[in-house]
Amino acid sequence: MKIEVKNLTKKYGAKTALNSISFTLEEPGIYGLLGRNGAGKTTFMEILAGQIIASDGEILIEGKNPFDNQELTESICLIKEGQNFKKDLTIKNVLKISSFFYPNWDEALALELVKEYNLDVKAKVKSLSKGMESALGIIVGLASKAPITIFDEPYIGLDAAARKKFYQILLEEYEENPRTIIFSTHLIDEVSLMFEEVLIIQDGELALQENADVLRNSAYAVSGKSEQVEKFIKNKRVLDTKKLAGMMTAYVYGHIEEAKLTGLSVEGVPIQELMIYLTERGAS
Numbered sequence: 166m167k168i169e170v171k172n173l174t175k176k177y178g179a180k181t182a183l184n185s186i187s188f189t190l191e192e193p194g195i196y197g198l199l200g201r202n203g204a205g206k207t208t209f210m211e212i213l214a215g216q217i218i219a220s221d222g223e224i225l226i227e228g229k230n231p232f233d234n235q236e237l238t239e240s241i242c243l244i245k246e247g248q249n250f251k252k253d254l255t256i257k258n259v260l261k262i263s264s265f266f267y268p269n270w271d272e273a274l275a276l277e278l279v280k281e282y283n284l285d286v287k288a289k290v291k292s293l294s295k296g297m298e299s300a301l302g303i304i305v306g307l308a309s310k311a312p313i314t315i316f317d318e319p320y321i322g323l324d325a326a327a328r329k330k331f332y333q334i335l336l337e338e339y340e341e342n343p344r345t346i347i348f349s350t351h352l353i354d355e356v357s358l359m360f361e362e363v364l365i366i367q368d369g370e371l372a373l374q375e376n377a378d379v380l381r382n383s384a385y386a387v388s389g390k391s392e393q394v395e396k397f398i399k400n401k402r403v404l405d406t407k408k409l410a411g412m413m414t415a416y417v418y419g420h421i422e423e424a425k426l427t428g429l430s431v432e433g434v435p436i437q438e439l440m441i442y443l444t445e446r447g448a449s
């Protein structure tokens with residue numbers, strides 16, 4: 166389902182959480198939605214899922230506004246960090262309710278994942294550990310097979326092995342059943358290889374929308390003797406520099422090839438680092 170975001174603005178009293186952002190997400194795709202704390206990511210995802218209303222502008226999904234539109238919202242599954250389910254429900258009932266709500270619900274996948282994450286279907290949500298509750302969210306998100314599935318930092322409390330399993334199943338599912346997956350996380354390095362496109366939100370504005378491969382090749386770190394590095398980076402867009410004992414490393418926005426013949430040591434910059442540099446206050 167095509168998602169068009171048009172001059173979307175959300176204000177909470179005097180606070181502007183989203184300031185007239187516009188972009189389009191084509192289907193299918195795995196999108197990484199990144200940004201510092203308070204950038205506006207959750208606000209965007211809640212408007213997209215039809216849970217809150219925009220102050221101005223709109224999101225159109227296949228040309229329609231998701232707010233108060235059940236036909237559309239059953240095609241969208243938003244899994245947030247905790248608080249996805251009523252505390253008194255058992256896991257079995259959470260799965261049953263989800264199966265009624267999502268038309269593409271995959272019961273076999275849900276049960277396979279319940280086993281994989283060692284959950285007891287008779288247990289109530291309130292008795293689950295943080296990690297188990299996150300696992301339940303992940304199960305619902307994956308088994309919903311909703312054409313738009315959104316994970317907002319979905320794995321608080323899950324250990325590294327359980328997260329790895331999640332990424333693996335998500336990719337398998339995506340291969341079999343391409344859909345639109347939007348993923349917001351602060352563990353960027355762990356998941357960035359899954360992203361096809363990256364969007365960075367900063368202070369309620371869209372700072373960047375870029376193909377993930379292009380982004381991976383759009384910055385590099387160059388190291389060597391300070392004077393040589395200083396000379397090389399003249400007239401280049403420098404994100405950051407570090408100096409130590411006559412040596413210097415500079416993080417440069419540009420294609421790595423331009424530094425390869427210099428004799429200086431050159432390496433790529435992970436998306437996580439790049440996100441930090443690009444969203445540092447004062448960066449332009």
Ligand SMILES: Nc1ncnc2c1ncn2[C@@H]1O[C@H](COP(=O)(O)OP(=O)(O)OP(=O)(O)O)[C@@H](O)[C@H]1O
Nearest residue numbers: 177180181182200201202203204205206207208209
């Ligand atoms: N219900 C609300 N009432 C008032 N202000 C809010 C509300 N929800 C969010 N905000 C404010 O809007 C801004 C954007 O918040 P949002 O939760 O969308 O950011 P985020 O990018 O998801 O952050 P994080 O990575 O910390 O989850 C923040 O300044 C936040 O304090």
